[in-house]
Amino acid sequence: MESKKTSSKIGVYICECGPNIADNIDIDTIIARLPSLEEYQNKELVVKRYKLLCSNEGKEFLENEIRENEFTHLVVAACSPRDHDTTFINVCKKTQLNPYLYKMVNIREQCAWIIPDKEKATEKAIRYIRAATSRVLKQSELIEKQLDIDPGVLVIGGGISGIETALSLAGKERKVYLVEKSSELGGKMNMFKELLPRQNGNRDIIEKKIEEVKKNESITIFLETELESAVGFLGNFEISLKNIKNNQPGAEFTVGAIVAATGFRLTDTGKLAQYKYSKESEVYTSLEIENMIKRDGKIVLKSGKEPESVGLIHCVGREEKGYCSQICCNYMLKFISFLQQQSDSIKIKDFYRDMCLPHKEDQGFFEEVKNKGADFIRISDVKIKGTHVEYTPIGKDKKEVDVDMVILAPAMEPEKGTEELAELFNVPLSETNFFQEEHQQLNPVETSIEGIFIVGACHGPAGISESMLQAQAASGKISTRLIPGKKIVPEVKVSEIMEDFCMGCRTCMDICSYGAITFDGELSVCVVNEAICRGCGNCAGSCPSGAIRAKHFTSAQIYQEIIEAIR
Amino acid sequence: MNSKDKILVIGAGIAGMEASLLLANAGRSVLLVEKLSLTGGNTIKNEDSFPNLECSTCMIAPIQQDILQNPNIEVMTLSTVKKVEGEAGNFNVTIDKKARYVSLVDCIGCGMCYEPCPVTLKNEWEENLSEKKAIYVPCEGSLPNVPAIDPEHCLQLNGKKSCNACVEACMFGAIDLSEKDEEVQVDVGAVIVATGFDMFDAGKISNLGYGKFPGVYTSMEFERLFASNGPTSGELVLRGGGESPRSIAIIHCVGRKELGYCSGVCCMDSFKYSHFLKNKLPDAKVYNIYSDICLPNKTYQIFYNKIKGEGGGFIFQSSPEDIEIKESSGKLGVNLTDRNGAAESLDVDMVILACAIVPGKESENLAESLGIELDGKGFFLTRKEDVGTVETSKAGIFVVGCAEGPKDIQNSVIQAEAAVGKAILIGEINGK
Numbered sequence: 001m002e003s004k005k006t007s008s009k010i011g012v013y014i015c016e017c018g019p020n021i022a023d024n025i026d027i028d029t030i031i032a033r034l035p036s037l038e039e040y041q042n043k044e045l046v047v048k049r050y051k052l053l054c055s056n057e058g059k060e061f062l063e064n065e066i067r068e069n070e071f072t073h074l075v076v077a078a079c080s081p082r083d084h085d086t087t088f089i090n091v092c093k094k095t096q097l098n099p100y101l102y103k104m105v106n107i108r109e110q111c112a113w114i115i116p117d118k119e120k121a122t123e124k125a126i127r128y129i130r131a132a133t134s135r136v137l138k139q140s141e142l143i144e145k146q147l148d149i150d151p152g153v154l155v156i157g158g159g160i161s162g163i164e165t166a167l168s169l170a171g172k173e174r175k176v177y178l179v180e181k182s183s184e185l186g187g188k189m190n191m192f193k194e195l196l197p198r199q200n201g202n203r204d205i206i207e208k209k210i211e212e213v214k215k216n217e218s219i220t221i222f223l224e225t226e227l228e229s230a231v232g233f234l235g236n237f238e239i240s241l242k243n244i245k246n247n248q249p250g251a252e253f254t255v256g257a258i259v260a261a262t263g264f265r266l267t268d269t270g271k272l273a274q275y276k277y278s279k280e281s282e283v284y285t286s287l288e289i290e291n292m293i294k295r296d297g298k299i300v301l302k303s304g305k306e307p308e309s310v311g312l313i314h315c316v317g318r319e320e321k322g323y324c325s326q327i328c329c330n331y332m333l334k335f336i337s338f339l340q341q342q343s344d345s346i347k348i349k350d351f352y353r354d355m356c357l358p359h360k361e362d363q364g365f366f367e368e369v370k371n372k373g374a375d376f377i378r379i380s381d382v383k384i385k386g387t388h389v390e391y392t393p394i395g396k397d398k399k400e401v402d403v404d405m406v407i408l409a410p411a412m413e414p415e416k417g418t419e420e421l422a423e424l425f426n427v428p429l430s431e432t433n434f435f436q437e438e439h440q441q442l443n444p445v446e447t448s449i450e451g452i453f454i455v456g457a458c459h460g461p462a463g464i465s466e467s468m469l470q471a472q473a474a475s476g477k478i479s480t481r482l483i484p485g486k487k488i489v490p491e492v493k494v495s496e497i498m499e500d501f502c503m504g505c506r507t508c509m510d511i512c513s514y515g516a517i518t519f520d521g522e523l524s525v526c527v528v529n530e531a532i533c534r535g536c537g538n539c540a541g542s543c544p545s546g547a548i549r550a551k552h553f554t555s556a557q558i559y560q561e562i563i564e565a566i567r
Numbered sequence: 568m569n570s571k572d573k574i575l576v577i578g579a580g581i582a583g584m585e586a587s588l589l590l591a592n593a594g595r596s597v598l599l600v601e602k603l604s605l606t607g608g609n610t611i612k613n614e615d616s617f618p619n620l621e622c623s624t625c626m627i628a629p630i631q632q633d634i635l636q637n638p639n640i641e642v643m644t645l646s647t648v649k650k651v652e653g654e655a656g657n658f659n660v661t662i663d664k665k666a667r668y669v670s671l672v673d674c675i676g677c678g679m680c681y682e683p684c685p686v687t688l689k690n691e692w693e694e695n696l697s698e699k700k701a702i703y704v705p706c707e708g709s710l711p712n713v714p715a716i717d718p719e720h721c722l723q724l725n726g727k728k729s730c731n732a733c734v735e736a737c738m739f740g741a742i743d744l745s746e747k748d749e750e751v752q753v754d755v756g757a758v759i760v761a762t763g764f765d766m767f768d769a770g771k772i773s774n775l776g777y778g779k780f781p782g783v784y785t786s787m788e789f790e791r792l793f794a795s796n797g798p799t800s801g802e803l804v805l806r807g808g809g810e811s812p813r814s815i816a817i818i819h820c821v822g823r824k825e826l827g828y829c830s831g832v833c834c835m836d837s838f839k840y841s842h843f844l845k846n847k848l849p850d851a852k853v854y855n856i857y858s859d860i861c862l863p864n865k866t867y868q869i870f871y872n873k874i875k876g877e878g879g880g881f882i883f884q885s886s887p888e889d890i891e892i893k894e895s896s897g898k899l900g901v902n903l904t905d906r907n908g909a910a911e912s913l914d915v916d917m918v919i920l921a922c923a924i925v926p927g928k929e930s931e932n933l934a935e936s937l938g939i940e941l942d943g944k945g946f947f948l949t950r951k952e953d954v955g956t957v958e959t960s961k962a963g964i965f966v967v968g969c970a971e972g973p974k975d976i977q978n979s980v981i982q983a984e985a986a987v988g989k990a991i992l993i994g995e996i997n998g999k
């Protein structure tokens with residue numbers, strides 16, 4: 001017989017889980033059989049049972065066993081890794097054993113609980129344990145690295161979302177760079193005089209915030225400036241800016257995170273056949289009305305006279321765009337309320353499809369406006385020729401009416417340049433062309449690239465309150481990840497590209513949704529940036545030359561595991 | 568760790584869990600207080616969640632597991648906050664911690680103790696659609712996967728009879744019937760209120776026949792009926808009869824008029840049900856009876872269009888108050904008045920009432936203990952001087968998720984993250 005090699009010493013610990021495993025699996029048989037299997041002939045193997053490994057005594061027992069036996073590899077056969085993988089990883093971490101040289105096998109849910117025949121359950125458990133043991137021998141040590149970070153943040157867009165983000169984050173230990181393409185801060189807010197009643201009506205608070213941003217010593221403002229490039233990863237992005245006016249390179253600096261707050265514009269009503277009007281006719285978009293209120297303090301016709309009748313048309317472009325803009329029903333109510341205050345005898349015809357009132361205060365506002373005598377007409381179709389409105393009330397025949405003034409609520413769409421910015425960041429846009437979240441529900445203000453955030457109306461149609469909350473949310477996430485003076489630990493189960501095998505086809509670059517792969521022109525190969533890679537393994541599957549290895553899921557590891565499991 | 572750095576999160580729904588995890592990962596210590604015996608809140612009652620129809624358990628369970636295993640988070644189940652004194656940076660909190668009678672450390676969740684228990688009860692968590700024992704987990708896959716004992720109904724604990732059946736059945740010595748309720752005192756620096764919502768009582772609108780006709784379901788009942796870990800393992804069979812419905816009417820906006828607000832999520836929920844039904848029962852007729860279609864997210868209309876494409880009727884009705892539901896020979900008659908005042912009637916086997924989101928029952932007491940205000944509708948009020956905030960009238964106390972008002976998961980998570988930012992950044996010594 002070959003002499004036993006002592007280079008690897010494997011511990012296999014089988015949990016009885018009280019009666020749960022012990023009653024339905026013959027653990028003693030496993031202990032007797034395992035060491036005699038061919039693959040362990042030249043290795044040292046310790047196989048033991050324990051009544052409840054996850055208990056405090058069990059964990060202590062396991063910890064001592066790992067230390068005393070100086071195991072190089074460990075397999076724990078117990079319940080679902082869902083329940084206790086972390087438990088045993090933590091045990092490893094207390095010892096000399098690297099946790100990536102340990103593997104858990106589920107012989108409770110996958111064997112004991114589902115196979116009534118004890119002998120068969122035992123056989124299956126043995127196969128699973130062999131699979132895990134063969135795999136663990138192919139695993140390699142992975143060591144967590146710590147990276148220095150820059151806590152600074154770049155904010156793109158000086159509208160209310162950008163301003164709120166900057167103010168939430170800026171401080172002694174955290175610099176914020178605020179980049180705005182126009183010549184002033186404030187975004188669309190500069191066009192407004194009044195907000196919704198639930199937002200305290202006037203915009204003083206916003207005014208104050210703009211002043212605060214300007215005064216804050218930790219915030220550097222760049223006006224008439226654009227982002228030229230951003231390369232790097234969470235904690236370390238290298239930024240260069242560009243001056244729009246003279247098209248010259250601008251400042252360069254490093255930040256730890258980037259927040260896009262580039263806002264929206266209204267969809268071009270000229271492109272919608274049913275809303276035809278000339279420049280001279282009394283038809284206005286909502287933003288034109290906001291501007292008018294701000295400038296003149298009232299809503300007036302071109303002649304300077306107040307209108308006696310106004311038709312408001314909701315959902316302009318909603319069907320074409322494929323989404324509801326969420327805020328237009330509300331601001332239309334705001335306009336009606338304004339008109340009602342302006343004139344007691346005003347005749348309002350409000351043409352709507354759905355009344356979208358998603359905030360708890362909205363319906364109250366709607367009822368208030370309605371009770372003051374506005375005529376709300378639910379339509380299935382509407383068309384204008386100047387201020388002549390043709391409409392079809394739902395389920396009824398077509399009607400028409402002439403009004404003095406028409407106000408349109410065009411859909412919100414992402415600001416010009418959103419697509420280019422997405423390309424620059426290498427982040428996806430959603431079906432509706434706004435930025436896409438990393439996870440729509442669970443990680444709603446971050447993009448697929450860790451460290452790049454999206455807030456406000458570039459994230460999706462949003463009102464001011466929602467925009468500000470998103471700004472605070474992004475700030476919240478950043479504050480938990482980039483803590484001044486602390487390092488970050490990136491994922492270690494990453495992928496690597498073996499230079500010698502890579503033929504530079506760049507298939508993997510398109511596959512990686514996190515932008516972790518770059519092309520090295522000199523060597524003509526692709527390279528994974530380990531600080532960005534999340535270890536999803538998609539690239540490894542895509543590489544036609546098999547040049548990519550997902551470190552904790554190598555083909556050799558998986559192959560061994562499968563071979564033993566089906567043996 | 569300094570008590571100032573500790574943060575109390577009240578409610579272990581999606582908003583509370585998200586806030587706790589973020590804080591914990593930033594190195595903060597968190598006390599997460601939950602009144603039920605399990606974490607997850609309302610999101611885990613859903614089979615799939617709109618708009619991506621992602622399996623809720625798959626989405627939420629990893630978070631629940633993280634919460635329970637994170638060394639920086641202490642989860643206190645069956646507990647409520649009784650009193651809060653002090654001010655931002657220095658709150659003293661009194662917590663009412665009810666006995667679970669089962670050790671979170673020793674129990675392995677094998678379930679051997681249920682069977683021998685002689686007491687059978689209605690399972691409220693399952694909307695009373697199934698039964699449980701006096702020692703129970705609310706549903707399969709509850710996390711923590713450890714039962715609790717209902718002291719009101721346990722024979723030993725309520726003194727009606729002497730019983731020790733569960734204790735004897737447990738091989739792990741995990742059950743301790745002598746455990747007592749406790750009052751726990753903790754010092755924390757900030758408080759995040761994430762107590763979520765309850766559902767509108769559909770019985771209040773008597774013409775809809777809820778509680779009278781077994782074929783009339785609330786939305787939450789339907790969620791559980793459809794859930795693969797629910798009372799029927801996801802089989803769509805009607806109460807009592809055991810047959811699958813062939814025609815279903817989903818009535819939107821139940822409670823909207825009485826309450827004076829739109830809940831913003833029930834349209835999407837109804838479309839989700841429509842999709843579920845069409846998928847599981849392809850021949851069934853499904854009607855959505857709506858007044859407004861509320862789609863407040865960039866992707867919701869896409870979902871709506873998809874559902875419309877799957878067929879089924881969409882019937883406009885100005886409000887459910889005008890609907891009258893009657894039963895005759897096993898069929899439900901849904902009597903509507905259409906927009907022109909003409910009467911219309913639908914014969915269906917099942918009615919689903921898309922009920923409004925209402926403030927949690929204990930909001931009033933909690934608001935009083937915390938010294939913060941509620942709005943006119945009973946939701947927690949944020950600082951009046953602000954336009955968009957999670958801060959309340961009392962510094963250091965934040966409110967997030969549906970505790971603040973009806974909203975979807977995305978917006979609940981956004982608020983949770985915002986509160987985390989406030990709690991950390993306000994404290995960060997950065998010379999503001």
Ligand SMILES: Cc1cc2nc3c(=O)[nH]c(=O)nc-3n(C[C@H](O)[C@H](O)[C@H](O)COP(=O)(O)OP(=O)(O)OC[C@H]3O[C@@H](n4cnc5c(N)ncnc54)[C@H](O)[C@@H]3O)c2cc1C
Pocket residue numbers: 156157158159160161162179180181182185186187188189194195196199225226227261262263264265266286287290327331334415416417421455456457458462463464465467
């Ligand atoms: C008519 C109307 C009335 C409204 N009334 C209300 C109301 O009463 N209440 C309410 O809550 N909401 C209202 N809204 C919605 C409100 O306007 C938005 O919620 C809010 O403006 C969104 O803020 P933001 O910062 O995301 O976008 P914006 O205000 O659009 O700001 C974005 C900023 O980013 C800059 N920018 C864009 N791209 C770049 C780039 N590549 N580089 C650098 N800078 C860039 C832009 O110039 C701008 O300054 C209304 C909207 C409309 C159309």
Ligand code: SF4
Pocket residue numbers: 314315316318323324325326327328329330353354355356409
């Ligand atoms: S908010 Fe109102 S007006 Fe705007 S798209 Fe939605 S339903 Fe139409």
Ligand code: SF4
Pocket residue numbers: 494495511512513514515516517528532533534535536537538539540550
């Ligand atoms: S493993 Fe995933 S994240 Fe990493 S480089 Fe490959 S595709 Fe990108």
Ligand code: SF4
Pocket residue numbers: 683684685686701702716720721722723724730731732733734
């Ligand atoms: S002691 Fe109580 S919970 Fe336990 S079996 Fe008896 S009645 Fe049930």
Ligand code: SF4
Pocket residue numbers: 669673674675676677678679680681713714736737738739740741742
């Ligand atoms: S209390 Fe005991 S019997 Fe009941 S589930 Fe827990 S370990 Fe099993």
Ligand code: SF4
Pocket residue numbers: 819820821823828829830831832833834835858859860861921
């Ligand atoms: S979301 Fe839809 S169903 Fe719910 S209250 Fe609003 S309009 Fe009615």
